[in-house]
Amino acid sequence: MKRFVAVAGNIGVGKSTLVTLLCQRLGWQPFFEPVDENPYLADFYQDMRAWAFHSQIFFLTRRLRIHHQLVGHPTSAIQDRSVYEDAEIFAHNLYRQGLVGERDYRSYRELYQVLTELLPPPDLVIYLRASVPTLLERIQLRGRDFERAISAEYLAQLNALYEEWIARFSLCPVLTVPADQLNYVSNHQHLDLIAEKIHEKLTGKEEVVFGADEMTPMFLETG
Secondary structure, three states: OOOEEEEEEOOOOOHHHHHHHHHHHHOOEEEOOOOOOOOOHHHHHHOHHHHHHHHHHHHHHHHHHHHHHHHHOOOOEEEEOOHHHHHHHHHHHHHHOOOOOHHHHHHHHHHHHHHHHOOOOOOEEEEEEOOHHHHHHHHHHHOOHHHOOOOHHHHHHHHHHHHHHHHHOOOOOEEEEEOOOOOOOOOHHHHHHHHHHHHHHHOOOOOEEEOOOOOOEEEOOOO
16 A cells, blocks of 8 residues: 655754665655755855745745655655645744744745645654754754754754644654654664554554653553
8 A cells, every 4th residue: 555654853853864764674765855955045044034934935835746746656655854844843933933924924824724735644744853952963963054053942942843733733643753762874673663663553553652762662542
């Protein structure tokens, strides 16, 4: 059966890496976030107020196009960041900070709501949860010049919005992965464990997050 999975999480958490490894492991098709193609991104990090709306519109349109392609793709696929995060996390945060004005934000939300209502949701969202120190360390390691100015405060604001969003998200099942503890790059057992939990979620087993022991899942009631 064809499956559509989206990997969600903050900047630097390891979404692209997990998408690559899972697609190699499962034989699925990866669809990556168009970060390097965004002509506004470097300008945005230099002057967020001037370029926030432009950057978010670009991300929204590209993500909607990718979502549409995924729905029609003939094989199972994994998306690097979902369309929901653009609106519920990044655009929302920019609006709260006053970096996107009321008029622009209302237009953005209307566009987002109309278009996402026309698209079916993923079969599963994998939410990578990580602390700010972990995010900062990984951002430095990947060495993108335009990301060096990202502050711990900004990442903390996004983390808070991610937690609020994932708590109310109900369009499809969610698998929450503690990215601070699980090193799926160097530890194949961790990658195998994530792949196993993906299978369980997609086949309708009870909701799972990972517990303090990184190799022991904690089962929660579905709600």
